[in-house]
Amino acid sequence: MLQRDYTTSQLDILEAEAIHIMREVAAEFERPCLLFSGGKDSIVMLRVAEKAFWPAPIPFPLMHVDTGHNFSEVIEFRDRRVAELGARLVVASVQESIDAGRVVEQTGRRASRNRLQTTTLLDAIEEHEFDAVFGGARRDEEKARAKERVFSFRDEFGQWDPKNQRPELWNLYNTKISRGEHIRVFPLSNWTELDVWHYIRREGIEIPSIYFSHTRRVFERDGMLLSDSEVVQRGDDEPTFDAVVRYRTVGDMTCTGAVASTATTIDEIIDEIAVTRITERGATRADDRASEAAMEDRKKEGYF
Amino acid sequence: MDILRFATAGSVDDGKSTLIGRLLFDSKAIFEDQLEAVERTSRDRGTEYTDLSLLTDGLRAEREQGITIDVAYRYFATPKRKFIIADTPGHIQYTRNMVTGASTADLAIILIDARKGVLEQSRRHAFLTTLLRVPHLVLAVNKMDLVDYSEARFEEIREEFTAFASKLNASDLTFIPISALHGDNVVSRSENMPWYDGSSLLHHLENVHIASDRNLVDVRFPVQYVIRPHSATSPELHDYRGYAGQVAGGVLKPGDEVLHLPSGLTTTITGIDTFEGPVEEAFAPMSVTLRLGDDIDISRGDMICRPNNQPQAAQEIDAMICWMADGLKLQQRSKLIIKHTTRTARALVRDLHYRLDVNTLHRDESATALGLNEIGRVSLRTTQPLFVDDYARNRLTGGFILIDEATNGTVAAGMIVDAH
Numbered sequence: 001m002l003q004r005d006y007t008t009s010q011l012d013i014l015e016a017e018a019i020h021i022m023r024e025v026a027a028e029f030e031r032p033c034l035l036f037s038g039g040k041d042s043i044v045m046l047r048v049a050e051k052a053f054w055p056a057p058i059p060f061p062l063m064h065v066d067t068g069h070n071f072s073e074v075i076e077f078r079d080r081r082v083a084e085l086g087a088r089l090v091v092a093s094v095q096e097s098i099d100a101g102r103v104v105e106q107t108g109r110r111a112s113r114n115r116l117q118t119t120t121l122l123d124a125i126e127e128h129e130f131d132a133v134f135g136g137a138r139r140d141e142e143k144a145r146a147k148e149r150v151f152s153f154r155d156e157f158g159q160w161d162p163k164n165q166r167p168e169l170w171n172l173y174n175t176k177i178s179r180g181e182h183i184r185v186f187p188l189s190n191w192t193e194l195d196v197w198h199y200i201r202r203e204g205i206e207i208p209s210i211y212f213s214h215t216r217r218v219f220e221r222d223g224m225l226l227s228d229s230e231v232v233q234r235g236d237d238e239p240t241f242d243a244v245v246r247y248r249t250v251g252d253m254t255c256t257g258a259v260a261s262t263a264t265t266i267d268e269i270i271d272e273i274a275v276t277r278i279t280e281r282g283a284t285r286a287d288d289r290a291s292e293a294a295m296e297d298r299k300k301e302g303y304f
Numbered sequence: 305m306d307i308l309r310f311a312t313a314g315s316v317d318d319g320k321s322t323l324i325g326r327l328l329f330d331s332k333a334i335f336e337d338q339l340e341a342v343e344r345t346s347r348d349r350g351t352e353y354t355d356l357s358l359l360t361d362g363l364r365a366e367r368e369q370g371i372t373i374d375v376a377y378r379y380f381a382t383p384k385r386k387f388i389i390a391d392t393p394g395h396i397q398y399t400r401n402m403v404t405g406a407s408t409a410d411l412a413i414i415l416i417d418a419r420k421g422v423l424e425q426s427r428r429h430a431f432l433t434t435l436l437r438v439p440h441l442v443l444a445v446n447k448m449d450l451v452d453y454s455e456a457r458f459e460e461i462r463e464e465f466t467a468f469a470s471k472l473n474a475s476d477l478t479f480i481p482i483s484a485l486h487g488d489n490v491v492s493r494s495e496n497m498p499w500y501d502g503s504s505l506l507h508h509l510e511n512v513h514i515a516s517d518r519n520l521v522d523v524r525f526p527v528q529y530v531i532r533p534h535s536a537t538s539p540e541l542h543d544y545r546g547y548a549g550q551v552a553g554g555v556l557k558p559g560d561e562v563l564h565l566p567s568g569l570t571t572t573i574t575g576i577d578t579f580e581g582p583v584e585e586a587f588a589p590m591s592v593t594l595r596l597g598d599d600i601d602i603s604r605g606d607m608i609c610r611p612n613n614q615p616q617a618a619q620e621i622d623a624m625i626c627w628m629a630d631g632l633k634l635q636q637r638s639k640l641i642i643k644h645t646t647r648t649a650r651a652l653v654r655d656l657h658y659r660l661d662v663n664t665l666h667r668d669e670s671a672t673a674l675g676l677n678e679i680g681r682v683s684l685r686t687t688q689p690l691f692v693d694d695y696a697r698n699r700l701t702g703g704f705i706l707i708d709e710a711t712n713g714t715v716a717a718g719m720i721v722d723a724h
Contacts, residue, residue, distance in 0.1 A: 006515055006555070006587050010307045010386040019591035020550040023529040027604050027646070051579035052548075052591070055541055056533040140379045147374045165374065166714040167400060167628050169407040170703045171550065172643050176712035190388055192379050282337030 011199050015048060018187035020171060021150060022052040025132045025185050026059050028175040032132040032185075033090065035304065036062040038070075038078035039250040040207055041136030044196050045188060047205055049134075050085065061088040063133075065121050067113040067252045068095040069231040074250055077208040092124035109233045112254040118303045122158040125182055132175075132183045135304050140192045141281055144296035150189045156180035158302030193280050194273055201266045210247045213264050218243050224257030224284065248273075249284045257284040305381075308509060311390040311405040311438065313429035314415030319446045323415065323484035324378065324391060327506065330491045333380035375405045384510040399432065399662065399677035400628040403717055406436035407703065410514045413442045413505075418451045418481070422464045428662045430465070434472040435624060435679070435719065437699055439517040441469075442478045444505060448497065449483040455499040471665070476512075480505050518588045519698045523554030523562070524615060525608035526645035526691075526701075531593055546577055546593035547602055552645065552700035553693075554610070555587045556594070564600050565607040565617055565691050572597035588700070605647035607691035615701055617689040618723035620654075623704070624695075625682050627674040629715035632708060634674040634682070640715065644690045644704040651706065655683040681721070695719035 008016075025032050034049060036042045049058045064078060082089045094113045097103045102123060103116040125133060139146045149165050151173045166174050177183060188196070200207060217228040219238045226232055228240045232254050245258035246269075263269045281295075295303075314320040328334045378389040390405030392398070406412060412433040416426050433441055443465055451457045458481045469477055480489055481500055488494035491506045503511070528549040533541040556562075560573045575595040576586050586592045594608065609615060627634050634653060642651040659671035659680040674680045695702030706716035 006518065006520055008306060008589065010305050013307050013589060016550060016589050016591040020528070023548055023591070024646075027529045053529075053531060054579045054593075055544060055546075055577075056531050139377045143376075146376045146378065162374070167404045167705075167717070168714075169404055169705055169717045170700060171408075172703070172705045174643065174705065174707055174712070174714045176641070176707055178712065190377070190379070192381070192386075194381070195386075277332075277336045279335045279337055282335065 011195065011202060014188075014191050014195060015051070015199070017171070017190065018045070018048045019052040021173070021185060021187040022049055022134070024173055024175070025134070026053065029132040029183070031128065031130050032060040032134065033063045033128070033130045034058070034060060034134040035136065036064055036078065036082075036089070037136075037250065038064070038074040038081070038208055039136070040196055040200065040211065041138065041188060043081070043205060043207055044191075044199055045134060045136045046081070046085075047199075047203060048187060058085065058087055061090055063090040063092060063124060063128075063130075065092045065117045065124070066094065067117060068093065069113055069253045071208070071210055071227075071247075071250065071253060073210050074208045077206075081206075090124065090128060092120045094120045096120075097123065109235055111233055112252060114252050114255050115298065115303075117252075118158075118298065118301050121304070122302045125158065126180075130182060131177060132185055134185050134187060136188055137186050137304060138191050138193070138196075139186075139189050141279075142295045144293070144299055148186065148189075148299070150186055151175065152184040152186065153177070154182050154184060154302065158182070160184075160299050160302070162296065162300070194270070197266065197270050197273060201270065208250065210250065211269070213244055213246045213262050215242055216245050216258060217241070218245060218258060225260070226257055227253055229253050247284070248280045259284060305383075305385060306514070307386045307388060308411060308512070308514060309388045309390065309409050310411040310413060310509065311392060311402070311409040311433075312413045312415070313392060313402060313433070314413075314446075318415040318417050319484040320391075320415050323413075323444065323446065323482070323490065324389060326484055326487060326490050327387075327389075328378060328380050330487070330506075331380045331382055333378075375401050382506070382510055387509065398428075399626060399679070402429065402432045403436060403626045403628075406433055406438050407699075407717065409436075409438045410517060411440035411442060411509070411512060412438045413444050415444050415446050416461060416465075418445050418447045418454075418457055418461065421461050422468065424663045426465070427468055430469060430474060431472060431662050431665065434469075434474050435626075437696060437719075439514070440476045440478070440512050441474055442480060442505070442508065444484075445479065445481045446484050448481045448488060449486055453481075453488075453494075453496045455497070458500075478502070478508060480508065519553040520555055520587055521553070522613050522615075522693065522698060523556055523560075523608070523610045524552040524691075524693070524698065524701050525549050525556060525562075525594065526552055526647070527602055527604055527606045527608065528646045529604060530602070544595075546595055547608070548591070548593045549646065550591045551586050551588045553588060553698050554613075555585055556592075556608075557585045558582070561611060562596070562608050563611045563614060564596075564602060565609065565614065566689060567600060569598070569600050570611050571600055605645075607645070609691075615691040615693050616723045618692055619686045619689050620724050621651075621684045621686065621690065621692065621720055622722040623682060623684065623718040623720045624660075624679060625674060625706075625719075626679050626717045627676060627715065628717065629708065629713060630676050632711075632713075632715060634680075634716065635672065639709065641707040641709055642684070642686055642690070642704055642718075643707065644692065645701060647688070647690055649686045649688040649690065651684045651686045653682055654685050657681040657683070682718075684718075690723075692720050692723045694721060694723075696721075
């Protein structure tokens with residue numbers, strides 16, 4: 001008899017864990033939803049959701065918090081993917097929150113709607129009575145995230161209390177909440193940026209074109225290349241120029257930087273990331289550079 | 305490439321952060337912007353060296369107070385393996401965090417300061433590691449540079465710890481003399497200790513065999529979710545009924561005769577489905593969907609096993625409990641929610657047999673309650689049968705959590721030692 005070695009590859013282990021988490025949510029919560037931005041992490045998360053319930057359709061809606069300042073390529077991708085799956089998409093609009101007076105638009109050169117998203121997100125969770133919200137955040141992204149649970153409890157204000165988290169043991173998740181509270185669920189907690197890219201390659205998953213190298217009109221601010229766009233306020237001392245770039249993360253145009261890159265295929269992206277010496281958020285996110293605890297502070301308020 | 309999950313135990317004084325920092329740094333998992341941030345903060349605080357513990361202390365309160373509050377998960381990979389580190393703090397709330405980190409660990413590293421030898425906390429770490437049945441244990445005897453790389457000192461510590469570990473049924477035990485600060489025996493073998501002929505720590509982490517740690521003998525499939533597409537568009541799916549779950553033990557194959565609990569009825573696996581198509585076998589930790597031959601009423605919380613190899617269907621459970629709640633205490637007659645595999649029931653604490661002193665292993669049978677970070681043996685009665693194995697036989701079907709009904713908090717971890 002052949003000796004069978006029951007080993008499993010790291011992507012299979014991570015996928016099996018994420019599927020288990022998604023099924024647990026679908027079984028124990030009444031109104032889950034999945035945050036889908038069209039970024040690579042949420043694309044992977046959506047793929048895992050497709051697998052978890054196959055051959056049945058995904059048993060919960062998707063939600064996108066739209067700042068109105070998103071990359072058009074990403075919005076097109078989002079709508080195409082949603083149509084393919086026949087899924088229901090809830091769009092929560094930051095513009096509507098501004099129009100309704102729920103939040104006040106920032107002014108000045110560094111104005112960004114990034115932080116305003118939190119109010120829009122929490123309002124939408126309340127309006128739709130979502131009790132579990134899947135997010136694509138990973139623990140390797142940022143050190144506050146390194147300490148967050150897979151099932152992360154939020155009180156009725158949507159707040160995260162890092163000092164009072166529920167212990168999480170084995171693969172047992174506490175799903176108990178009271179009315180008005182919710183749980184943020186992060187099925188990709190144990191994935192790294194490189195795992196995400198290896199998975200995209202293995203699965204042959206389509207991603208928005210801005211992840212690949214292209215020529216773009218940009219300007220430089222704080223060592224980051226920001227896209228020249230009508231939604232990004234630029235000073236006269238910030239000249240624009242054409243650069244060959246790609247995006248390593250996809251967020252709001254006002255705070256997401258491009259990186260110089262000639263990578264035009266997934267293989268080339270993986271090669272590039274394998275040797276990079278800067279974290280993805282450090283390289284591309286103005287929002288995390290505000291202070292050492294920028295992410296922690298936003299997370300406590302209810303950010304993604 | 306597979307994944308090794310390991311927990312690290314020890315305090316800052318033992319050089320734990322330095323060791324983790326070195327593993328991450330030498331495997332290029334620390335990035336320049338992270339290192340710059342740590343260097344900047346170290347300078348601002350007036351620390352003369354780069355304080356690598358700042359890499360893992362992620363929360364503001366931790367940095368302000370210079371302590372670690374919670375388990376931090378760190379990731380690195382070598383060409384051989386992906387590693388997930390559960391880095392647990394070494395002071396207050398230690399037990400709760402260590403138990404959490406160890407629950408999923410394949411291996412635990414316990415750090416010992418070569419100058420101080422086996423301390424009370426080393427024994428506590430070893431006890432918790434074995435209580436949680438972490439299959440592999442590494443004693444990293446650190447700061448060997450400060451004892452002149454002395455073989456005699458290393459052997460002394462090895463003998464003392466081995467004597468203690470024999471009382472614990474510690475499984476696979478490996479001793480490695482290291483200096484995390486200078487890198488001796490961390491990534492590569494040290495020239496300073498020619499008398500040591502074992503592996504470097506990283507080499508050991510890369511090569512320790514973990515595939516056989518999983519239970520491949522006892523078929524256990526907790527039903528997690530029933531998939532019924534009801535699709536009007538594809539008639540062939542109209543009658544589809546699949547039982548989704550993550551394999552918790554054994555190897556399942558199409559054609560196998562299986563038994564359903566609680567009904568006790570037997571049936572046959574007609575197919576094992578995944579998104580990619582049917583598969584020929586399923587084993588832990590695969591998440592799959594089973595199709596079964598007979599129309600049995602099966603729902604979430606049920607268990608699929610083999611007719612000649614069943615878990616105990618039990619409502620009377622004896623377990624070791626680690627109490628994790630602040631304020632609240634476990635007492636006789638406490639009523640709690642129990643979550644075991646995919647089944648949730650209510651549990652009544654019938655008896656607290658003893659509280660265990662994790663430092664001396666002394667059993668205090670006069671104890672009437674368990675408080676935060678205390679461990680004891682209890683008897684529970686549950687409102688519904690749970691399908692359980694001894695924790696020693698299967699961590700997934702032998703472990704459970706307890707939830708307080710008033711606060712919804714997770715208040716305890718339990719390891720089943722006996723059930724009927």
